[in-house]
Structure formats: structure tokens, C-alpha cells
Amino acid sequence: MALLTRTTEVVNSSLDLQEVMEAIAHEVAAALETDSAYVYLYDERTDELVLRATHGTSVTLETKTPRMRRGEGITGAAAADRAPVMIAADAHLDPRFKSFPNLPEDDYASILAVPILAREKLEGALNVRTKDPRAFTQAEVDLLMTIAGQVAQSIEHAKLYAQAQRRVLELEALARISEAVSESLYLEESLEAIVQTTVESTNATGAAVVLEDGRIAWPEGRAGAHAVRLPLRWRGRTIGELVVDRDTPFSDDDRQLLEAIASQAAVALEHGRMALRGVLAQEIHHRVKNNLQTVASLLRLQARAANVDPQKALGDSVNRILAIAAVHEVLTEHREDDVELDVLIDRLRSMLVQGLVAGKEVSSSLDPVWLEGQRATSLALVFSELFGNALEHGGGAISITLSGHDGEVVLMIADDGEGMQAAGDGTGLSIVRALVRDELGGELTLVDDDGLRAEVRFPAGTRKDERDDANPHR
Numbered sequence: 001m002a003l004l005t006r007t008t009e010v011v012n013s014s015l016d017l018q019e020v021m022e023a024i025a026h027e028v029a030a031a032l033e034t035d036s037a038y039v040y041l042y043d044e045r046t047d048e049l050v051l052r053a054t055h056g057t058s059v060t061l062e063t064k065t066p067r068m069r070r071g072e073g074i075t076g077a078a079a080a081d082r083a084p085v086m087i088a089a090d091a092h093l094d095p096r097f098k099s100f101p102n103l104p105e106d107d108y109a110s111i112l113a114v115p116i117l118a119r120e121k122l123e124g125a126l127n128v129r130t131k132d133p134r135a136f137t138q139a140e141v142d143l144l145m146t147i148a149g150q151v152a153q154s155i156e157h158a159k160l161y162a163q164a165q166r167r168v169l170e171l172e173a174l175a176r177i178s179e180a181v182s183e184s185l186y187l188e189e190s191l192e193a194i195v196q197t198t199v200e201s202t203n204a205t206g207a208a209v210v211l212e213d214g215r216i217a218w219p220e221g222r223a224g225a226h227a228v229r230l231p232l233r234w235r236g237r238t239i240g241e242l243v244v245d246r247d248t249p250f251s252d253d254d255r256q257l258l259e260a261i262a263s264q265a266a267v268a269l270e271h272g273r274m275a276l277r278g279v280l281a282q283e284i285h286h287r288v289k290n291n292l293q294t295v296a297s298l299l300r301l302q303a304r305a306a307n308v309d310p311q312k313a314l315g316d317s318v319n320r321i322l323a324i325a326a327v328h329e330v331l332t333e334h335r336e337d338d339v340e341l342d343v344l345i346d347r348l349r350s351m352l353v354q355g356l357v358a359g360k361e362v363s364s365s366l367d368p369v370w371l372e373g374q375r376a377t378s379l380a381l382v383f384s385e386l387f388g389n390a391l392e393h394g395g396g397a398i399s400i401t402l403s404g405h406d407g408e409v410v411l412m413i414a415d416d417g418e419g420m421q422a423a424g425d426g427t428g429l430s431i432v433r434a435l436v437r438d439e440l441g442g443e444l445t446l447v448d449d450d451g452l453r454a455e456v457r458f459p460a461g462t463r464k465d466e467r468d469d470a471n472p473h474r
């Protein structure tokens, strides 16, 4: 009775299966005054009994865990027959006896083995042994059976508990992913969350999402001794792979969790792509509409100009539209809101010089300067007018400089021609003046100085992250 009470306490004191089994091994051996006690768990998948806890023997379960098939060995026979097996002496001579290299079992003369049954379900087996011959009484056999019944309960509880815990982990991981995915419109951020959650929830050394085109998105950590690759499926199609690395092998539970993450990742990937497409499409629509409006007002302005050769009017208009197109192209290519002006100016320059008679010498010195898309379009138009004028009315040598300091950008175009002298503004210069004033919030100076020197100064950051503070239009 005392033993039963104690084992009940032990069994109920912890939900950790390993702890319970070790305590049971000690309690049973002490109560029945045996030299050793072994507790085995039944592994349904492999139909094997796996030694999980021992008392009175020095087996290191970490190195090579003894396993035996149900029906194999004396304890295996008890499990297979679902009935106790008792051998009072010379147990190792029994035909059912099986020896393990790392278990010194030949020393024992007697053995009493019982199955661990939870209702009808086999959960394991346990045995006690003595070095001297000993016949266990029916009362002792019944006692061990009763204890085994209690252990069975605790095994079931522990399994349920482990399952519930796994489920909690899984739900936590999935919640984290879906939160990150729904918060972010950007695919990169979603992928980052998926990879990070994968690493954290499986103690992985590293993980990555491999996209359909073989591109590796967001690799994190390092490779490990073991790896699993899980296909990301969307409507029956594989749209990528989740690759996870770890130094320790992956259990069935880990795989289950990873499969849940992978299916969430597939949804995130697909939704992210669609969202991206949607956002990108909206931005592009918006920009195209703005650009068409700008083109319309430029043409209207040109149409109002008096005394202009229609050929030249059309040619100038074409250049203006091409300047707008160049900005649009840069913005769409890089999928950014900002344009690198030095790159843009370089592009416009070679575009405008094209098809021109030789003999013009153009030098440029351009600092890296960033400008937000809409203002970049204005600057592109300003540049193409001023540079076009230098090509059209100026001398043979043209120099372009772009520099940015202390929140101010200076664009200068100088040539060595006749200079403006008394010439008045045409359509080109009126466009330039309006854009510099209204869109760039800056100033234009035209100075005759051995040719015309046109200078545009306007506030803007010289680095991407600076422009927000410098831009008065925001």
C-alpha cells in the first residue's frame, strides 16, 4: 500500500515522462528489494520496446539505446502476451533471453517482467531483477501489474501534455507568421518573419526560403549536419521551398511543425506577391497619370508659343516626353521611390546628345544625389531644357556639374558660346522657371560668363535618408 501511494504520488508529480519513468524505476526496485529495474516505452511506429529508465545498472542510454522488438527477449514476451513473465532462476538460459552488449544482464538470476497497458493499449513494459534466484509471489506480481497500470496512465498524460505543448508551439509560430504577413505589404518582410520563426521554433542553425526561380530569399544562420526541405505548395503547384538546417536530427514532431509553417509560408508568399503586384500597379498607374498630365500641359504650353517652327516645337516636345520617360524607367527598374540624380542625368545626357552633329564636347562631374520621384521628373525636364539649349544655342564645350551640400543641391550647366545677351524666354525657359520655382522650391540663375552659365539651386538631401528633412514639400 505504501509503495502504491508513493508511486501514485510520483506518477502525478510531474508531466515530464522521463522524470516519471526514472522515479518509477527507483521506487519499484526499492519496494520489491530487487537489484535492478528497467522501464521500457513502446514505440508504435517501429513496434519496438525502447529502454528509457533503469535502476541498479550502469547503462548509458545516450550512446546506444537498447531496443527490442515486441516479443523479443523476456520483457518483449511479456509485452507481446500482455501478461507477466516470471523466471525465478537462470533467466539467461531461457530461450527468450536476449543480451545487449551494453547491458550486463547475464548477472541476473531472476526476472519479473510485466506489460504496461493503458486500458487495452500497450504503452511499454517494465521489469525487476535480482542477482540471486528469487521466486516472486503472486502478490508481488499483482503489485507490479498495478504499478504498471499507473505508469500507463502517466505515460498517456505525458503524451497528451507533450502533444498539447507541441500544438501551442505550433500555434504560436503560425500566429507570429500570420501577424507579420498581414502587417507587411512587402514580401521581403514576410519572408524574413517566416525564416526567423522557423529558426526560433525548431532551434535550427539556419533556414531559407528558396523561390521557384532558384533565388534564395532571406537566408539566415548557417548550415547544419541535418537538413529538411519542405515544398511550398499553392493550389497544387510548388512555388518554392523552405529549407531548414540543424545539427541534431529532425523528429516527426519537428517535421509536423515545419509542414504547418511551410503551408503558411506558401500562403504568405502568394499573398505577398499579389499585394506587391497590387501596390506596384497602383503606384505605376498613379505615376503614369501624373506624367500624362505633365505631358499635356507641356504640349499646351508649346502650342501657345508664337513664331515657332513646328518642326522644332515637335522636336522639343519629344525631348521633354523622353525626359519624363527616363525618370519613369529608372523608378520602375529599381522599384524605389527615389531617383539617383547622377544616374538620371547621365542617361538624359547621352539621350539628348544622340543624333547630334559631332564637335560638341561635354564634360560632367556628378555627385550622388537622391531625389523623390515627382521632383526628379521636374529636374529631368529642367535639365533637358538647359542642356538642350547649351547644345542648340551654346558653344562647343559644355560642362555639367551636380553637387549636394548641407541639404542643398546645385545643378550647373555652362557652355562657352555667346551667352543669352538680350534674348528673352521661349517655351523652354518658361518651363524651366516654373518648375524650379513651383516644383523644386529653388532658384534659377542665368549668367553670361564667357558663354551661358545656368545654375539651379534647390533644397534636397544628398543621401536618400536625408531628403525627408530637407524637402519643404513634404
Ligand SMILES: Nc1ncnc2c1ncn2[C@@H]1O[C@H](COP(=O)(O)OP(=O)(O)O)[C@@H](O)[C@H]1O
Residues within 6 Å of the ligand: 385, 389, 390, 392, 393, 394, 395, 415, 417, 418, 419, 420, 423, 424, 425, 426, 427, 428, 429, 430, 452
Ligand atoms: N546656352 C545658351 N546660349 C546662348 N543663348 C541661349 C542659351 N540658352 C538659351 N538661349 C537663348 O534664350 C532663348 C530662349 O531659350 P528657350 O526658352 O529654351 O527657347 P528655345 O530654345 O526654344 O529658343 C533661346 O532662343 C536663345 O536665344
Ligand SMILES: [Mg+2]
Residues within 6 Å of the ligand: 385, 388, 389, 426, 428, 429
Ligand atoms: Mg530651348
